Amino acid sequence: MKIILLGAPGSGKGTLAKKISRDFNIPQISTGDLFRAIVREDNPFANKVKEIMKSGGLVPDEITVEMVKNRISQDDCKKGFILDGFPRTVPQAEALEKISQIDSVILVELSHDTIVERLSSRRTCSNCGEIYSTDDNNTGFCFKCNSPLIQRDDDKPETIRHRLEVYEENTAPLINFYSDRLFKVSSAGTPEETYEPVKAFLRDLEAGVE
Numbered sequence: 053m054k055i056i057l058l059g060a061p062g063s064g065k066g067t068l069a070k071k072i073s074r075d076f077n078i079p080q081i082s083t084g085d086l087f088r089a090i091v092r093e094d095n096p097f098a099n100k101v102k103e104i105m106k107s108g109g110l111v112p113d114e115i116t117v118e119m120v121k122n123r124i125s126q127d128d129c130k131k132g133f134i135l136d137g138f139p140r141t142v143p144q145a146e147a148l149e150k151i152s153q154i155d156s157v158i159l160v161e162l163s164h165d166t167i168v169e170r171l172s173s174r175r176t177c178s179n180c181g182e183i184y185s186t187d188d189n190n191t192g193f194c195f196k197c198n199s200p201l202i203q204r205d206d207d208k209p210e211t212i213r214h215r216l217e218v219y220e221e222n223t224a225p226l227i228n229f230y231s232d233r234l235f236k237v238s239s240a241g242t243p244e245e246t247y248e249p250v251k252a253f254l255r256d257l258e259a260g261v262e
C-alpha cells in the first residue's frame with residue numbers, strides 16, 4: 053500500500069502518519085529524515101548531496117527523487133510506505149510516477165485560522181528550550197527552570213500565515229495531479245477522530261490491493 057500524505061504545517065499530518073505506520077506496518081518516509089541520514093553516509097552520491105547542501109544551493113529534484121527511489125526499494129517497503137513531505141511539486145510527482153505506482157493520496161484539511169490558532173499558542177523556554185502551549189502554561193515562565201517563555205518567530209501568526217500561503221501555492225497543483233486517487237479528511241477534531249475515517253478507508257484499500 054503506497055500512500056502520500058498531504059497537509060499544511062500544523063494540520064496534524066505527522067501524528068496521522070505515525071498512526072498509519074503503526075497500524076498498517078509500513079514505514080513513514082520523510083525527505084527531511086532522508087537528508088539528515090545522508091549526511092552521515094560516505095559514498096559518491098551522498099558526497100554530491102552534501103556538497104550541494106553545504107553550498108546552500110537548492111537540491112535539484114532529480115537528487116531528491118533518487119533518494120526517495122533508493123529508500124523505497126529497501127526491504128521494509130515491500131508492503132508499502134507513507135510518503136510525508138514528498139512530492140512537493142508536480143515535477144516531483146511526475147518523476148515519482150515513473151518509479152512507483154501510488155495507490156492513494158490522503159489530504160489532511162484544516163482551516164488556516166485554526167492552524168494559526170494552534171501553532172501560535174506555542175511558547176518556548178528561553179533557557180532550556182522546553183516547549184509549552186499557552187493552554188497548559190500561561191504563567192510566562194518555564195516549569196523546569198523558571199526562565200521566561202518566548203514565542204519563536206516561527207510560531208508568530210504572520211510567519212505561520214506566510215508558510216501556509218507557500219504551502220497552498222505548491223499543493224494546489226498536486227491536488228489536481230492526484231485528483232483520481234485523493235482521499236480528503238478534516239483534522240478539526242481530535243487526532244483519533246481524524247484517524248478513524250482514514251483507517252477505515254485504508255482497510256478497504258488494503259483489501260483491494262492485496
Ligand SMILES: [Zn+2]
Nearest residue numbers: 177180194197
Ligand atoms: Zn526552561
